[in-house]
Every structure is written in structure tokens, then in C-alpha cells.
Amino acid sequence: MxxxxxxxxxxxxxxxxxxxxxxxxxxxxTMLCLPLVACQTIDATGERHLSLxxxxxxxxxxxxxxxxxxxxxxxxEDESLQNYVxxxxxxxxxxxxxxxxxxxxxxxxxxxxxxxxxxxxxxxxTRGILSHFDNEAQLAGVLGHEIAHVTAKHSxxxxxxxxVTQLGLGVATIAVPELQEFSSxxxxxxxxxxxxxxxxxxxxxxxxxxxxxxNVNEDPKELMNVMAMLGRISDTGKEGALPQWASTHPHPENxxxxxxxxxxxxxxxxxxxxxxESYLQRLDGMVYGPNPRExxxxxxxxYHPDMAFQLGFPAEWEVxxxxxxxxxMSPGKDAAFQLxxxxxxxxxxxxQSFFGQTDINGLSSSNAPINGLPAASGExxxxxxxxxxxxxxxxxxHGGHLYQLFGYSPLRxxxxxxxxxxxxxxxxxxxxxxxYLDIEPLRLKIITAESATSLKELHARHKTAIPLEExxxxxxIDAEExxxxxxxxxxxxxxxx
Ligand SMILES: [Zn+2]
Numbered sequence: 001m002x003x004x005x006x007x008x009x010x011x012x013x014x015x016x017x018x019x020x021x022x023x024x025x026x027x028x029x030t031m032l033c034l035p036l037v038a039c040q041t042i043d044a045t046g047e048r049h050l051s052l053x054x055x056x057x058x059x060x061x062x063x064x065x066x067x068x069x070x071x072x073x074x075x076x077e078d079e080s081l082q083n084y085v086x087x088x089x090x091x092x093x094x095x096x097x098x099x100x101x102x103x104x105x106x107x108x109x110x111x112x113x114x115x116x117x118x119x120x121x122x123x124x125x126t127r128g129i130l131s132h133f134d135n136e137a138q139l140a141g142v143l144g145h146e147i148a149h150v151t152a153k154h155s156x157x158x159x160x161x162x163x164v165t166q167l168g169l170g171v172a173t174i175a176v177p178e179l180q181e182f183s184s185x186x187x188x189x190x191x192x193x194x195x196x197x198x199x200x201x202x203x204x205x206x207x208x209x210x211x212x213x214x215n216v217n218e219d220p221k222e223l224m225n226v227m228a229m230l231g232r233i234s235d236t237g238k239e240g241a242l243p244q245w246a247s248t249h250p251h252p253e254n255x256x257x258x259x260x261x262x263x264x265x266x267x268x269x270x271x272x273x274x275x276x277e278s279y280l281q282r283l284d285g286m287v288y289g290p291n292p293r294e295x296x297x298x299x300x301x302x303y304h305p306d307m308a309f310q311l312g313f314p315a316e317w318e319v320x321x322x323x324x325x326x327x328x329m330s331p332g333k334d335a336a337f338q339l340x341x342x343x344x345x346x347x348x349x350x351x352q353s354f355f356g357q358t359d360i361n362g363l364s365s366s367n368a369p370i371n372g373l374p375a376a377s378g379e380x381x382x383x384x385x386x387x388x389x390x391x392x393x394x395x396x397x398h399g400g401h402l403y404q405l406f407g408y409s410p411l412r413x414x415x416x417x418x419x420x421x422x423x424x425x426x427x428x429x430x431x432x433x434x435x436y437l438d439i440e441p442l443r444l445k446i447i448t449a450e451s452a453t454s455l456k457e458l459h460a461r462h463k464t465a466i467p468l469e470e471x472x473x474x475x476x477i478d479a480e481e482x483x484x485x486x487x488x489x490x491x492x493x494x495x496x497x
Contacts, residue, residue, distance in 0.1 A: 043097035044151035044208055053119075053156050059102060062120025066104065069124065074109040074323055076127045081282060082107055088136070089123060089143045095215035096151045096208075105143065111289050113233055117146040119155045131288055131444055131490070132229055134222075134476045136275035140213055141223030148208035154201045206255055210262040219271035220263050225476065227256045232473050280488045284446040288492050289466075291441045295321040298497065302326055302339075303436040309398055310436075311339060311405075312427035314420040328424070335409035335417040337424050342402035347376040347395035350402060354393050359383045371429040373398050381411065390414035394425040403428065435497045442466070442494040449483040456480060458489060465492045 041048050053061070075082070089105030101121035110126040117123050123146045125139075133139050149155065197205070206223070213220040290296070295304045300313045302321070313319050313328040317337075320327045328337040342350050348367055355362030355378065365378035377394035391408025405428065407421030431437055442465045449458065456479045459468045472479045474490050483489060 042153050049157045058156055059120035062118045062122040065118050066122045076107040076109040092143055092212050092216050093147050098151045115142045115146050117149040121150050136279040137218045137222035138226045140218035141226050144212035145205045145209035148205040152204055154197050206259055207262055217272045219274055224256050224259050229476050277488055280446050283444050286444045288442045288444050292439045305437050305439050308431045310429055310431045313424055334413045337407040339405050342404045345402055347374055347397055350395040351376040351378055370396055370426055392421050396428050440494055442492050445491045445493045446488050447491055449487045449489055451485050452482050454480050454482055462491050465494050
């Protein structure tokens with residue numbers, strides 16, 4: 001969680017059941033009202049499709065969603081890496097059927113292995129996927145694939161169909177999520193990402209992606225190595241390893257045959273070197289895995305080193321750290337606790353204005369400090385479209401920031417959670433433990449094999465912060481494989497408490 005992001009209003013509207021449509025939803029609703037039905041030939045595919053969205057609207061949608069994505073996920077702070085990805089992406093995009101789009105390529109600060117595209121030419125790669133590539137050609141392959149989703153207008157066609165069948169995405173995005181759903185945390189722009197591409201869309205993006213790689217002389221065989229890498233990660237079955245690719249990019253292994261066929265059909269085979277060493281050097285020092293400076297959970301205790309606070313959740317609860325929020329969920333998913341940032345710096349005033357909302361009934365209030373910090377808290381009842389909830393609202397001032405803590409459950413379950421939620425709110429405290437205050441993220445370190453050696457030996461010799469199997473996946477090799485002297489290898493340094 002980061003202090004620059006503020007999404008509590010959106011969360012609160014979920015509790016009290018009065019969603020305010022985002023700009024994107026408005027835009028979509030406007031388009032629903034003015035359906036200019038038109039058929040359009042897609043240059044990249046030569047196919048004719050129903051399209052209700054013009055290019056200007058498409059770019060506008062991309063721009064709006066881009067703001068949400070930056071707020072929700074954050075960009076990875078490394079200017080030279082960002083410039084490099086933008087430069088390579090632009091070079092590929094310039095050779096496509098839609099060179100005139102405002103192509104924007106960005107690295108988001110997320111450890112999951114993922115890449116995605118928004119309408120209008122907005123392409124994102126996570127630092128997680130960048131750390132798993134072995135060379136520039138692999139990066140080019142994924143960029144080409146994502147660019148193809150845009151040139152083939154997959155989102156635009158999908159949105160147009162949704163409008164016509166009155167599944168209206170605009171309507172779907174403003175529907176109130178259930179109390180249990182963390183999805184309410186996602187910006188509206190993020191929901192555009194959950195528009196699943198079909199298998200056919202993926203095949204088409206692979207086909208066009210191979211062509212785009214060829215356009216810039218990058219070796220398309222590396223796209224197959226990317227598929228193999230993704231397949232290995234999927235095989236670990238690690239939950240959350242591939243949240244997006246798993247849902248929008250099914251079965252990487254099945255796609256390798258198709259890509260091989262496309263490559264076999266290429267006339268031109270004389271590609272430039274894959275740029276392994278220069279690519280890997282760019283990864284040296286990159287943050288690997290979750291960044292603990294933005295919050296870390298250990299035994300139901302949440303620590304935030306940058307903001308210097310800690311918060312203790314009930315032992316069995318699931319705790320999730322998101323940009324702008326920390327969320328806890330009871331095992332039965334019938335109670336939740338969330339921490340977000342407030343706007344002003346007055347806990348008492350914040351509690352009063354919270355109680356002042358329609359549909360919120362204040363039941364009690366106290367201005368007693370919490371662990372020496374200025375605070376105001378009170379129980380409330382709120383009407384939602386899923387029934388009445390009861391909860392505890394707490395506002396705490398710490399380090400110049402107002403923290404808002406809401407614990408709640410359906411009215412009938414409140415007596416069961418009352419005490420746990422109160423204890424959680426009262427556990428908010430200044431962080432003083434140096435083990436957490438001084439914590440540093442794990443980082444990639446690129447080393448050179450000095451003699452013929454296996455990754456297994458290297459792993460044992462250097463104090464590597466991740467298991468051997470994970471290191472092997474990261475390097476796209478087998479643990480037993482012998483590395484020749486001079487070969488660059490990724491390792492991971494650092495240590496988390
Ligand atoms: Zn795709």
C-alpha cells in the first residue's frame with residue numbers, strides 16, 4: 001500500500017451500496033445511448049466486424065483506464081528500463097497496421113508474471129514478467145503479441161458485441177460487488193482487463209505477433225521459449241502465479257505448435273542476435289517478488305515499513321495488501337476489515353462526516369486515543385443492497401496521515417466478530433521493530449559463471465534468497481544443466497524476516 005493512492009471512497013460506496021460510476025463507466029454508458037452501428041474492416045486481420053467504437057473513443061477509453069491502472073498497480077521506478085521498453089515497443093508498433101496510435105509501453109510494479117493490452121495502444125508488462133525473460137527477443141515477442149490485440153481490435157470488438165447484446169459492460173461495471181469481493185478494490189479501468197479474449201483472439205495475436213517480430217528482425221523462436229517459461233510457471237500450480245495469463249491466455253503449451261507452424265512458414269530467417277547479455281544486465285538490481293517496503297504480512301500481523309505502522313488481524317484471517325488499502329477477510333468470508341487513507345487530518349471530524357451520510361447510522365462514538373495516537377471510533381449500521389451490515393469505523397492520525405479502518409459483517413453475524421474487529425482496530429500502532437523498519441526487497445543479481453558449473457551448485461554457493469526450483473524457472477534452465485564459463489546467470493539476493 002502506498003500513501004499516494006487513495007481509493008477509500010470507492011470502497012465505502014461498496015459498503016453503503018451507492019456506487020458512483022467511474023469516468024469509464026460514464027463513457028461506456030454514453031456510448032450505449034448513442035449507438036452508431038457500423039461495420040468496419042480491421043486492417044491487421046482483413047476481417048469485417050461490427051464496431052460501435054471509433055478510434056477517438058477507443059483512445060479515450062485507453063487513456064482513462066491507463067490512469068486507473070497506474071493508480072492501482074503503480075509504475076516500476078526505473079526510468080532507463082521504462083524508456084527501453086517504450087523504445088522497443090514503439091519500434092515494433094511502427095511496423096503494424098496502426099502506427100498512428102499513441103502507443104504507450106509501461107512496466108508496472110507488480111511481481112506476478114503478466115502482460116496485458118488496453119484499447120488505444122496501452123501495453124503493460126509487469127516487472128515480474130521482465131525478470132523471467134532471458135533476452136530481448138522474448139520481450140519483443142510478448143510486446144508483439146500484446147500489440148496484436150490492439151491492432152486486431154480484440155477489446156473493441158468484444159465491447160461492441162457486449163453493447164449490442166445488452167450485456168452492457170457499462171452496466172456490469174457499476175453493479176455493486178458483494179461485500180465479500182475484493183474486486184471492489186479494482187479501479188473501473190482494471191475491469192476492462194477482465195474482458196477475456198477468446199482462444200481465436202489469442203491464436204490471432206500469436207500469428208500477428210510472429211509477423212511483427214519478423215518486421216523488426218527479432219527471432220520469433222523466442223516467443224516459443226516464452227510459452228515454455230509460462231508453461232513451467234503454470235505447472236507449479238502456485239496459486240496466483242499467473243492470475244491473468246491463466247484466465248486470458250489459456251494453455252501456453254498448446255500454442256507452441258501453432259507458433260512453430262507460423263515460424264516454419266516465414267521466408268526470412270536471418271534474424272538479429274537475441275541480445276541476451278545486454279538484456280540481462282538491464283535486470284541487475286531489479287526488485288524481485290513482492291516489495292515489503294509497501295507492506296508485509298507475518299502471522300496475521302501487517303507491517304508497513306515506509307508508513308511506519310503495524311496492524312494485527314485475527315489469527316485465521318486472510319490478509320491482502322493492495323496499493324492504497326490493506327484488506328482482511330474472515331475464514332467464513334462473512335466479515336471484513338479494511339484500512340485505507342482518509343483526506344483530512346481530523347479523526348473526530350472524519351467520524352462525524354462518516355456518520356452524517358444517508359444510509360449510515362452511527363450507534364456510538366469515542367475519541368479515546370489508540371496506542372497514544374489521536375483517534376475517533378464508533379459503531380455503525382449501514383444499509384446495502386445485500387442487506388444490513390454492522391461495523392466499527394475508526395479514524396487514526398499517524399505521521400501526518402489520517403487512516404480509516406472499517407471492520408464490518410452482516411448484521412446477524414456482528415456479535416460473532418464484534419470483539420475481533422475491535423481488537424484489530426485497537427492494534428494499530430507505530431512500527432518500531434527495526435527488523436521491519438529497515439526491511440529491503442529481494443533483488444535480482446546477474447552473475448557470471450566462472451567455471452563449468454550447474455545452477456544447483458551456484459545456488460548452494462551463493463546465498464540465493466529463493467528455492468532452487470524457482471531460480472531454475474527464472475533462468476529458463478534445468479537445475480542440473482551445466483553452465484559454461486562466462487555465461488550470465490540470474491540470482492536473487494536479500495533476505496526477508
Ligand atoms: Zn493475449
